[in-house]
Amino acid sequence: MIDNIKISLNGFTGSFDNCSLRPNAKEWENYFLYRSNKSNAPLALGYHIPSHRLNIRGSIRKWYFEDTSSTQDLSIQQAKEAFEEVAELLLISFEELRQGHITQCELGLNIPLRSSASVFTSTLVAYSTYDIEQRDGSVTFYRKDRYRDKERSSHKRNAWKQKVACIYDKLAEVESKSTTRKKDKQASVVAKAKNILRIEFIIPNRQAFKTHKIGHCSILGGLLDSYGCLYEVWAKEYKKLFFQPHLDRNSPYLANEAERDIVAHLEKQEQLFLALGHFNDLSVQAKAQVKAQLQSIISLATHRSSQNAASRKVGLSLDVYRYLSSGRKDFGWNIENFPLVTRTLFGSSLSKQALNITRSRINKVKREMSRNNKGKKYADSLDNIA
Incomplete structure (x- = not known):
């Protein structure tokens, strides 16, 4: 369910002995955290030296499965295992990591389909009132800051936009990457599907958790304890998707x-x-x-x-x-x-x-x-x- 996530942990007391150093920025120490030597999907760490604040960013799903091309979804048991390992590698207690504030979280599912994923990506026309962008078979929705645009000069308007949802052909993305997917029971079941549609919704900030009436999930511990309710949040957002078929005789999507x-x-x-x-x-x-x-x-x-x-x-x-x-x-x-x-x-x-x-x-x-x-x-x- 959860995928890309951003966590801010105040008063970090651990160590970066298990991390690889990235190029430094002013007042920051930056690292990559890999699950193992075989992994190609690290978490990015940013440590603010004056405030002792640690920022964690990346796909916890891909980090756990150790593959950027994984088509598997993260269950509650796997999510807990993943963050327990993160805490262990950072040499802190799991309880300390549970106190981290989630500043952004992605809720997504890789759905095996009976028909082509392009049937849906080509006919998806709206998600609530957000702006839409269609490119290379994927559909992305953005929220623009109208107030900021009014304060900007004309050539800078629309420059700021925040992604709130993305729907695309997952197998097309996997095929574009050369790494081999990890083979286990769930991976083999998903791999049997000829088509997989990825539908992901982004909770962009802590206030959005309150909007979805899951304010307690803005803390990592609360998110893990209430993991089962995230499916309901995903379903409510899914309900806002609107499809409109093409009426074009030459369209390859007129399968009906x-x-x-x-x-x-x-x-x-x-x-x-x-x-x-x-x-x-x-x-x-x-x-x-x-x-x-x-x-x-x-x-x-x-x-x-x-x-x-x-x-x-x-x-x-x-x-x-x-x-x-x-x-x-x-x-x-x-x-x-x-x-x-x-x-x-x-x-x-x-x-x-x-x-x-x-x-x-x-x-x-x-x-x-x-x-x-x-x-x-x-x-x-x-x-x-x-």
């Missing part, structure tokens, strides 16, 4: 037959669209007919598209549910209040209910269109693609 049918339906209206070029020359009655026809076409495509988007989100939620269930059963993941996490994923107690809601919207449109003589033929055509 219903989406192809929408495009085919629109293509059949070629004569109507050609007539729009002479719309201003039509009579008032003819214009009314064209408007009614357009309304029917748009209603059909929009509602059908919404159904596909909802179905796609439900399908992804099913993959997440299977993965979490497997983690609980096979690897002993302690997910606090798992039924609530499930309801949060689907937005209702059962995924079938979510699908029924979208289908009922389609039926409502069909009834409204059938009452209108001008839209009756489009209501009939709806039966062919519904």
Whole structure:
């Protein structure tokens, strides 16, 4: 669950005998902390000499599995083992490390999929109200400081932005790295999946812990003691993701037959669209007919598209549910209040209910269109693609 993390430990009393020295900065001593000689994923340490404050930064997940290409997720047992080893290598007690303040924490899952990860990364269009950036098959969301931008000159505006979420094809990232993944039971299970989608949300500061109503987790000890509730936080943020399918006949992501049918339906209206070029020359009655026809076409495509988007989100939620269930059963993941996490994923107690809601919207449109003589033929055509 947890991955990249930043910890600030005041009054550090340990030693750096087990660390490798990095180039020094003014008033700071910088080190790398490796789990073993075989590891390629160190934690970065910064020790502020005047205040005796130690800052720890890096991926505790990759540090524990000793591989930057690991596709495994960190369970509560593994997280505790990891930080116990960190304390041991720093020659301090585990209780002292537990007092560290977490200034940033990443919550992420590597989800095995039944379909291509690109189906989701190409159609993800929003996460809450954050700014989006799509690049090389990954989708990143940022929070910008609007107040700071107002105080800056025009060429420096938008320069400050804080990453709050990232969704990408995990296997594509792994393939881009040359190191071999560590082979164990969980790694082999995940490796069997042809596709893995990485979904990670960032808690950017200590105040954000309070916003999520887990203020006690801003201390490392509190985070480890309440590790099971982090899955609920992740699920609540996941619920804010919004997918919108492409309606492009040539798109490689139109794997859903219903989406192809929408495009085919629109293509059949070629004569109507050609007539729009002479719309201003039509009579008032003819214009009314064209408007009614357009309304029917748009209603059909929009509602059908919404159904596909909802179905796609439900399908992804099913993959997440299977993965979490497997983690609980096979690897002993302690997910606090798992039924609530499930309801949060689907937005209702059962995924079938979510699908029924979208289908009922389609039926409502069909009834409204059938009452209108001008839209009756489009209501009939709806039966062919519904």
